[in-house]
Amino acid sequence: MFNEKVVVTRILNGDMRAFELLVKQYEKLVFHVIHRLVKEQQAAEDICQEVFIKVHKSLARFNFQSKLSTWIARITYLTAINYSRKYYREKPSEYPEDLESYHFTTDTPEYLLTKKDTASYVERLILQLPEKYRTVLTLYHLDEFSGPEIEEITGMPEGTVKNYLFRARKLLKKKLEVYLKNEQP
Structure with missing residues (x-):
């Protein structure tokens, strides 16, 4: 150990x-x-x-x-x-005001899934999230850090961490719902 x-x-x-x-x-x-x-x-x-x-x-x-x-x-x-x-000199993206018109990619989910499996598709969606959302989502779900630990790592207040986590999940859910609707016969 x-x-x-x-x-x-x-x-x-x-x-x-x-x-x-x-x-x-x-x-x-x-x-x-x-x-x-x-x-x-x-x-x-x-x-x-x-x-x-x-x-x-x-x-x-x-x-x-x-x-x-x-x-x-x-x-x-x-x-x-x-x-x-x-x-990169890329200004971090903020949460899009008009979620319905926010597009991650022009590729359809069907096309992406024929190229790669579902995990790869989700990975690609995560990589397309704004930097702050991607970071918080990764630290929380994939690296299994707690809210206070993410606060310590990023310097963001815990409330902001929770907010970004909520928004990141919402963006992913929205994109995945579109895919799932297209998958049903």
């Missing part, structure tokens, strides 16, 4: 094998968070490396007031957001 305190203490004492253990424990989480914010595979891998360098350099300041995974996810989120702002 992974014991955060023991591993952190070993790392701080210079044990590189303990750091390898930490990387193995959290690499999926780190890549998952980055993957939701950064589209290019090579950039995502570079950011993963950068995150673990930051974790190693900052580990002495980690004081166990939160879980290690939450602390690492926060570093990951901030690093990926900084990269996105620097290279």
Whole structure:
């Protein structure tokens, strides 16, 4: 079993094998968070490396007031957001006022499902959500962080996290309902 305190203490004492253990424990989480914010595979891998360098350099300041995974996810989120702002210069989209006219893609669900399975279709829809919704939805449902943990990771108030989560689900539900109506004989 992974014991955060023991591993952190070993790392701080210079044990590189303990750091390898930490990387193995959290690499999926780190890549998952980055993957939701950064589209290019090579950039995502570079950011993963950068995150673990930051974790190693900052580990002495980690004081166990939160879980290690939450602390690492926060570093990951901030690093990926900084990269996105620097290279995409894309203003985060807000919730569309006219939900009925909001379109994720011009491809029909039938076309997408013949190319890929349902999970891939949902993944594609999630990637098309505005950045803030995509992040909160991923952290909550896929990475299984709680509302307070997401607040700590993103710096958003918990009420905002809940609001974005509600809106993200609503957008996905709306798009999936259209697909399901077309599927029925």
